[in-house]
Amino acid sequence: MSPRLTEERKEERGQQILDAAKRVFARKGYGAATLKDIIEETGMSRGWIYLYYQTKEEIFEAVLDQMDMDYEQSLEHLKAETSTIWQMIETLFARQQQELEQAEGGLMSAFYEYFLVGWRYPDRREVLTRRYERGIERFAQILQTGVSRGEFVPAMPVQDISRLVASFQEGIVAHTHAVGATKANTALQLKSLLRYLGSLLQRPEEEAL
Structure with missing residues (x-):
């Protein structure tokens, strides 16, 4: 061999x-x-x-790392397939809604169990912090691309917008996994969050309408 x-x-x-x-x-x-x-x-x-x-x-941490790499690749493909950054963001929200509405248990539930139960352990907290910061930076870069293209005129730094969106999303996801997509009204919450994000980005074409 x-x-x-x-x-x-x-x-x-x-x-x-x-x-x-x-x-x-x-x-x-x-x-x-x-x-x-x-x-x-x-x-x-x-x-x-x-x-x-x-x-x-x-x-488990190796599984998370692989999921991150797969997600990074999917973002690159999505960016190439969509004509605007806002369209890319809308697609990401739609995908998240679909995943949450179809999910029952699954890896995401294991993810929350791992971190929410184990946050007292320094090693797990370090992993969570690293993943959190990477996620914030990833979405901030997407927003900054929209700014560079003239799609957005953000009301605050894109890093701050990214942190706000992450906090809202985490709450929506946690509630969905706790009580289900119907009781949490996940679709409405994500739609409202997307509308709020649009207002923070102050999209010029929206103002022109």
Whole structure:
């Protein structure tokens, strides 16, 4: 077996572990899932898993990292497919609404369980802080692109707008997972947030109408 093939096989097994972990976390949540569950889901031996990860927490954080990379790629594709940044933002909100209305449990619930229950642990808090800041910066960059293109004349710094939107979104998502999309009226909340965001961005074409 060539070194190149060995490396490819290693990557395949690593992906199999993450795919299995996603299924386990989506099905059982973070707290109830065990490393044994993930090992059984992969169909691999415990020794193989330990070549990649030592703990359930390491696996979960690797899943989050992969989700982040996938999201970054989807943003790049969406930016290329949409004619304006505002259209891109509208599409992101529509996708989020669809995901929340279809979700019951799933990885997002495991995500909230991991951080909201474990915020007292310094390592988890560090991961959450890092992800939070990265998310704020990511959306601020999208908004800044709209400013650079002349689409937006923001009422405040785009970083502040990004933090506001993140806070509102987190509340909407948390309530949706707690009581369901119908009781939380998720569609109305996201629509209202989008309207509020538009007012903060003071879109010139809106003023011209």
